[in-house]
Amino acid sequence: MVQRRAVLAGLCAAGLAPAQSWADAGDPAYLSAAMRPDGTAVLCGLNRLGARLFARPLPARGHAAAAHPTRPEAVAFARRPGTFALVVNCLDGTTKTRLALPRGHHFYGHGAFSGDGDLLFTTENAIETARGMIGVWDTRRGYRRVGAFSSGGIGPHDIQCLPDGQTLAVANGGIETHPETGRLKLNIPTMRPNLSYVAPDGGILEQVTLDAAYRKNSLRHLAIAGDGAVAFALQWQGDPGTHPPLLGFHRQGGRVRLAAAAPDTVRRLSGYVGSLAVSDVENAVAITSPRGGVVQIFGLADGGFRRQAALPDVCGVAGGPGGFLVTNGLGQTVQNPTAARAHVVEHAVQWDNHLVALRGRRAA
Amino acid sequence: MRLAMLALVFLATAPAALAVDLAAIVRDHITPRYQALATTTALLEQQAKTACAPQNPPLTAAYHRAFDAWVGVSHLRFGPSEAEDRAFALAFWPDPRGATPKTLALLIRNSDPVVADPVAYKTVSVAARGFYALEFLLYDPQFAAPERPGYHCALIQAVTRDIAANAAAILDAWQDGYADLVSRPGNDLYRTEVEAAQQVFTALSTGLEFTSVTRLGRPLGTFARPRPNRAEARRSGRALHHVVLSLTATRELALHLAPGNARLIAAFGRALDRANALDDPVFAGVADPPGRLRVEVLQQSVDAIRQVLRQEVGPTLGITAGFNALDGD
Numbered sequence: 001m002v003q004r005r006a007v008l009a010g011l012c013a014a015g016l017a018p019a020q021s022w023a024d025a026g027d028p029a030y031l032s033a034a035m036r037p038d039g040t041a042v043l044c045g046l047n048r049l050g051a052r053l054f055a056r057p058l059p060a061r062g063h064a065a066a067a068h069p070t071r072p073e074a075v076a077f078a079r080r081p082g083t084f085a086l087v088v089n090c091l092d093g094t095t096k097t098r099l100a101l102p103r104g105h106h107f108y109g110h111g112a113f114s115g116d117g118d119l120l121f122t123t124e125n126a127i128e129t130a131r132g133m134i135g136v137w138d139t140r141r142g143y144r145r146v147g148a149f150s151s152g153g154i155g156p157h158d159i160q161c162l163p164d165g166q167t168l169a170v171a172n173g174g175i176e177t178h179p180e181t182g183r184l185k186l187n188i189p190t191m192r193p194n195l196s197y198v199a200p201d202g203g204i205l206e207q208v209t210l211d212a213a214y215r216k217n218s219l220r221h222l223a224i225a226g227d228g229a230v231a232f233a234l235q236w237q238g239d240p241g242t243h244p245p246l247l248g249f250h251r252q253g254g255r256v257r258l259a260a261a262a263p264d265t266v267r268r269l270s271g272y273v274g275s276l277a278v279s280d281v282e283n284a285v286a287i288t289s290p291r292g293g294v295v296q297i298f299g300l301a302d303g304g305f306r307r308q309a310a311l312p313d314v315c316g317v318a319g320g321p322g323g324f325l326v327t328n329g330l331g332q333t334v335q336n337p338t339a340a341r342a343h344v345v346e347h348a349v350q351w352d353n354h355l356v357a358l359r360g361r362r363a364a
Numbered sequence: 365m366r367l368a369m370l371a372l373v374f375l376a377t378a379p380a381a382l383a384v385d386l387a388a389i390v391r392d393h394i395t396p397r398y399q400a401l402a403t404t405t406a407l408l409e410q411q412a413k414t415a416c417a418p419q420n421p422p423l424t425a426a427y428h429r430a431f432d433a434w435v436g437v438s439h440l441r442f443g444p445s446e447a448e449d450r451a452f453a454l455a456f457w458p459d460p461r462g463a464t465p466k467t468l469a470l471l472i473r474n475s476d477p478v479v480a481d482p483v484a485y486k487t488v489s490v491a492a493r494g495f496y497a498l499e500f501l502l503y504d505p506q507f508a509a510p511e512r513p514g515y516h517c518a519l520i521q522a523v524t525r526d527i528a529a530n531a532a533a534i535l536d537a538w539q540d541g542y543a544d545l546v547s548r549p550g551n552d553l554y555r556t557e558v559e560a561a562q563q564v565f566t567a568l569s570t571g572l573e574f575t576s577v578t579r580l581g582r583p584l585g586t587f588a589r590p591r592p593n594r595a596e597a598r599r600s601g602r603a604l605h606h607v608v609l610s611l612t613a614t615r616e617l618a619l620h621l622a623p624g625n626a627r628l629i630a631a632f633g634r635a636l637d638r639a640n641a642l643d644d645p646v647f648a649g650v651a652d653p654p655g656r657l658r659v660e661v662l663q664q665s666v667d668a669i670r671q672v673l674r675q676e677v678g679p680t681l682g683i684t685a686g687f688n689a690l691d692g693d
Contacts, residue, residue: 035687063693080693109693130461157693178460180594183692184578186460189449189490220693239446240563241553274688290688313686329687350687 022358025072025090026053031356032316032327033062033076034349042349043076043088048320050333050345056093059084063109064158064354068139069117074356075099075143077122080109080157081179085122087143097143104128105135105148106179110158110354113139114200115165121200123156123170124148130176130186132156134168134198149202153194154187158221163228167205167252168198171232173218188237193219195232197252208250210258217244223278223285223319225300228252231278231285236271246273247287249303259298261305268292268308275354279319286324290315295326295337309338316355327351382681384561387547389620394546395538397437397613402528402535404430409521409528416517418501418508423520424600427502430527431495431602435609439571439617442563443546444537450530453486454494457596458582463491465500468507468519475515479522486526494530496597498523503599561621561681565673568617572670575610579603580663583647590650598646607662608639618669622677631672635665 022028028045034055035041041058043065063079072090083106085099099122101107108123120137132151137143153172160169174193176186185191192215197205210217216238223231234246243266247259270291278285283300295317296308311334316327323336329350335343404426411426434454437445445451456464467489471479478484491497501507501520510516545553546560554560578596583603585591595603615632622628639662649655674685 079691180460181458181578181582184458189452240442240566272692274691274693290686290691293686293689313688315688315691329689353688353691353693 020072020091021070022072028053029320029358030318030325031065031067031074033058033065033352035061036349043074045090046333048322049343050325050335052347056088062352065356066111066113067356067358069113075111075120077107077109077111081106081177083107099137099143100145105133108157112159112161115161121159121168123151123159127179130154132172152196152198152204152207160222160224162224163226166200169222169230170196170198171219171222172196173220175218188216191216195219195250206252208256210256214244221276223276225278226280231276233273233276233287235273240271243267247298257303259303265305268294274315275317277317277319277324279324282323286317288314288317288326297338307338311337315353316351318355318357320357325355327355382557382561384621386557386560389564390543390547393617393620394440395543398535398538401433401437401531404433405528405531409524412521412524416520424502427498432609434495435606436613438610439614440567442567443542444534447537450534453490454527454530455496456490456494457496458578464497465506467492468497468500471519472515479518482525485522493523493526499597499600558682562683565621565681565683568614569673571610571614572666575607576663576666579607580659583650584659590656592648592650595647601645603646604639604642604644611636611639625676627672627676631669635669638662638665
């Protein structure tokens with residue numbers, strides 16, 4: 001009986017009622033939240049050159065999105081500390097469902113699917129205790145919440161699934177917030193960010209911290225290379241007069257390595273990296289600073305600075321087949337921003353912080 | 365007050381000439397204010413040593429004078445105030461989790477001997493240090509009538525000693541080199557006058573944002589749910605007074621950055637007039653619509669100052685604010 005059911009299920013998937021794929025949504029290469037001139041928020045799909053394929057409404061300003069690996073659906077997350085996360089059908093723009101957060105939790109802006117797309121993991125704050133949490137949602141059962149476990153720190157922000165399809169990398173930014181005080185940072189003197197590797201059942205596999213001198217360097221965003229190397233981006237919360245490195249690298253079981261750049265190059269970032277992405281074809285990582293108005297490229301293998309380009313209010317970045325694509329608050333998408341002839345597309349929106357690549361990391 | 369609530373973009377193309385007298389800012393605004401903080405906190409420590417009963421008038425008078433001096437520098441969140449988390453240790457607020465009363469109660473319950481050792485007291489959570497902790501010890505019903513006056517006295521003495529030491533350390537660091545770094549850029553910290561002026565502008569903007577969003581916004585809450593109990597230092601009746609003090613201090617600094625700017629002078633004048641006319645010292649009025657409206661109008665007048673700064677003063681320093689740059693995440 002079990003076998004027969006499996007066969008029927010297989011037939012369904014194979015052709016009797018063909019499952020819809022990202023090709024049906026116009027084969028977008030990227031997703032990004034954006035704000036329209038009238039103040040309404042949307043989730044947009046872009047092709048690999050940055051042209052817009054679709055725009056689906058969101059209830060409020062978004063932050064990041066997570067794209068299902070196979071089905072043309074994406075989860076759009078509220079700007080921190082938000083309570084909405086919508087599963088958007090990218091074919092018709094309808095909301096398939098809304099993630100139902102338990103009382104006492106709020107989202108922290110990011111989420112990641114397991115490699116097979118069966119589970120979604122979301123970063124959350126357990127408000128009462130200020131402990132960082134990972135919420136687990138079953139995408140096969142209407143995104144029902146099936147559990148939650150510790151993120152391994154305070155203030156988890158970004159979360160990514162490693163190429164094994166199971167291990168989660170979590171950026172515990174270390175910053176405690178409370179809904180009552182919005183985005184106010186409540187624990188700067190005692191903050192202790194970390195990068196945690198977490199099994200899908202919540203087991204903490206490994207935790208990595210920076211040297212004590214960088215205790216106030218909030219580890220907030222992650223990008224994963226095809227070989228499992230993790231690049232992480234930081235936001236400095238210490239004295240604004242100091243300029244520590246804001247990009248680091250790690251591999252499970254290995255040691256942390258910080259990016260090497262001249263002091264003037266680091267200063268351009270104004271203490272703040274908003275997003276980062278890996279390009280395996282370029283063997284490089286790109287970091288963006290909207291405050292410094294700059295995108296910088298570093299070698300993935302050696303962590304050394306390669307080149308940079310000025311671009312006002314740049315934040316979203318993703319690696320694609322044609323190199324890096326970046327977005328900014330002026331509505332521009334720029335392909336290969338550090339190249340002599342960057343490809344710029346102007347849109348009548350303000351792009352939000354994160355540009356999400358839909359292609360598998362290895363294809364990037 | 366907490367750091368970096370406001371993000372600003374520093375344009376790559378900075379203005380060629382700068383009309384800001386950085387030396388005057390340090391000499392006439394920053395240094396005298398930190399001197400006042402050091403002096404008043406030293407007196408506070410002395411008063412607590414002499415007589416530490418919570419309702420002792422010389423002690424509470426010294427508390428008010430020193431707290432006034434703190435609010436007058438609470439916008440200057442860079443450099444010496446940030447080293448060793450001194451400013452956090454002077455001013456842990458807001459405190460949505462109630463960490464201050466919890467930590468103080470724990471010290472008292474355990475009769476924690478840490479109060480006897482000034483060096484060790486620096487290891488205590490910042491929630492139990494500084495002016496807001498002292499306010500609890502002097503004014504909150506939970507603490508102000510202590511079961512064991514001896515320990516309570518030692519705790520007050522430890523907190524005031526720690527406040528005075530932090531204030532002295534900040535002043536020392538300014539006088540011991542940091543003032544020169546800001547006054548005469550062209551050093552590793554501030555390579556140009558524009559960089560130093562941008563730092564001062566950021567401090568000013570962040571200070572005004574804190575007054576609007578936190579000092580006024582917290583008690584306002586929402587229309588459906590006003591939160592008068594979240595007003596700053598309400599136990600000692602200081603909430604509105606802090607708004608007046610911080611507006612006065614930020615006006616002084618703003619007019620160093622934009623001397624004679626008529627719109628700025630008018631905007632500060634309107635906000636201060638409204639604050640002075642409010643007659644609601646702890647914003648208790650937010651609980652009913654007419655009182656709430658008056659606090660909202662005051663908040664709007666603070667936001668009007670911020671807008672003038674953003675639109676007229678920031679650009680002269682090569683500063684603009686962007687969609688993502690302001691987002692901070």
